[in-house]
Amino acid sequence: MKIGVVKEIKVHEYRVALTPAGVQELKRDGHDVIFEAGAGIGSGLDDSAYLAAGAESRTDAAAVFAEAEMIVKVKEPQPVEVAMMREGQIMFTYLHLAADEKLTKGLMASGGHCFSYETLEVNGGLPLLEPMSEVAGRLAIQAGAKFLEKPTGGTGVLLGGVPGVRPARVVVIGGGTVGINAARMAAGLGADVVILDVNLERMRYLDEILPPNCTTVFSTGLALREELKEADLLVGAVLVPGAAAPKLVREDDLVSMKAGSVIVDVAIDQGGCVETARATTHDEPIYIIDDVVHYCVANMPGAVPRTSTYALTNATLSWMRLLANKGHKQAVLESGPMAKAANVIGGKLCYGAVAEAFGMDCSAPQDLVS
Ligand SMILES: NC(=O)c1ccc[n+]([C@@H]2O[C@H](COP(=O)([O-])OP(=O)(O)OC[C@H]3O[C@@H](n4cnc5c(N)ncnc54)[C@H](O)[C@@H]3O)[C@@H](O)[C@H]2O)c1
Known part of the structure; x- marks a missing residue:
């Protein structure tokens, strides 16, 4: 051929x-x-x-x-x-x-005859979407770290801290492919990482394989609200197959977050799991609402x-x-x-x-x- x-x-x-x-x-x-x-x-x-x-x-x-x-x-x-x-x-x-x-x-x-990568399915999984989720999850931390810097509107906190200074708190909503890759990167940089998910089996797995600076928390509205207060960097990595992403962070939650904290809503390609998220581009990746930096690039892997x-x-x-x-x-x-x-x-x-x-x-x- x-x-x-x-x-x-x-x-x-x-x-x-x-x-x-x-x-x-x-x-x-x-x-x-x-x-x-x-x-x-x-x-x-x-x-x-x-x-x-x-x-x-x-x-x-x-x-x-x-x-x-x-x-x-x-x-x-x-x-x-x-x-x-x-x-x-x-x-x-x-x-x-x-x-x-x-x-x-x-x-x-x-x-x-048109065949799509994203609908090719093996045992219920989508193997041609997975590598891009791996890239986006890892990139979420790289981008988040960058926009936490003061000159770009962030709190001015270094993800890993330094000896004698606390590291940043990274909260990841959704512990699937994006979530685990984000958590790994953040943990590797020394951040204090919390992952929220609703799948107990998945959380058992995450708990077993992730380093000690990662904690799993069952995702409820109340638990998430508590975590938002402490977060320096929030990564939205939720997926409900076949549906738009659920809006887990509401607009009025932003006031409880630290000024200069950063949201990277990776799930933006499914509408985003943050109510205030709207798709951005690599040219203009961020905007700020209520002092919270939003990074919502719909094709993150395109940057690398x-x-x-x-x-x-x-x-x-x-x-x-x-x-x-x-x-x-x-x-x-x-x-x-x-x-x-x-x-x-x-x-x-x-x-x-x-x-x-x-x-x-x-x-x-x-x-x-x-
Ligand atoms: N912006 C981009 O460039 C880009 C690139 C790749 C993937 N994505 C998107 O990132 C999202 C995540 O993809 P993935 O491959 O990690 O999906 P995944 O299916 O591997 O993981 C999703 C996780 O979300 C969890 N979840 C579902 N409801 C939840 C809730 N209420 N609270 C907490 N967790 C919940 C699931 O249990 C699952 O573990 C998707 O929307 C995907 O399209 C975006």
Whole structure:
């Protein structure tokens, strides 16, 4: 199969869907890889590295779209990319269709086969979302530490303190993938960490594996309110699958927080778990309400594309190979996770939650390829 890699064109998106190591693996499976010149530059990957791995370069995305049988990307296709998709062409990327009716209709009209990273499911888990949660959780502490500094509006407290001076208090709401990664980073820097969750099994696990400067607390409104008073840095890392994030921190809670404390609401891509959170960008990541700094960047991993590209491609490559080796029909029929990843096949919608969001018809992907 001929696989095409294009440069991401969404604002401030520097990741790329395939590394030169991935090119080698696909070549070894007998496939050809073409890439848009400069596709990997944002992640520090020169064209020469792709060429050395055996890929061929094309001058623009149009040439890649025209030739490739499968396009691999990172972000959801932008309108100009949707317009270049061909009937029968496979696309594998983050799609987030339930949030975008126009994109859904555009991809259906293209007649392509669109598989999404975020709906690929293995044993109830979402392995192609997990690496980005790992990045965002770790970055939450890096960003939080930065904005706790006085010149950026913070309290002016150093996360780890110094000998003779108390460390900062970091409160993490939600001890899943984002939460555990945030807790680990904060604890490693010497902060005093509290993690709130509602899943007792998960808290038993966290209690066992996290260092002694991390404490687990069962998440109730009362417990959270107590913790807010002490927090220097609050990380929102809650997820209720298939639903908007619950608003656990209300607007009137902010007055009980320290002036200059920082909220990093990682759950902002699901609406945020803080009532006053609204999505921000890497250009203008923060705003201040009631003296509390809010950092609510919806695509946090985009700030560290070198790490994120490798983290993402480590997780996606085996599924790309499966799609390329089997073709979209056999992949859907033989692989449960790949059938879950299928959102649009031959222009027809086959992912329930997307169809439900827009009141459209939905077919089983297996029926569409049979
Ligand atoms: N902003 C970004 O760039 C970015 C990047 C990656 C992930 N995210 C988002 O971060 C959020 C967390 O993702 P994750 O991968 O860690 O999810 P996860 O499912 O691994 O963890 C969520 C945790 O929240 C807990 N939880 C549910 N209700 C709770 C409550 N009332 N109080 C406390 N804890 C509660 C769950 O028990 C679970 O442990 C998601 O919304 C995800 O989309 C954002």
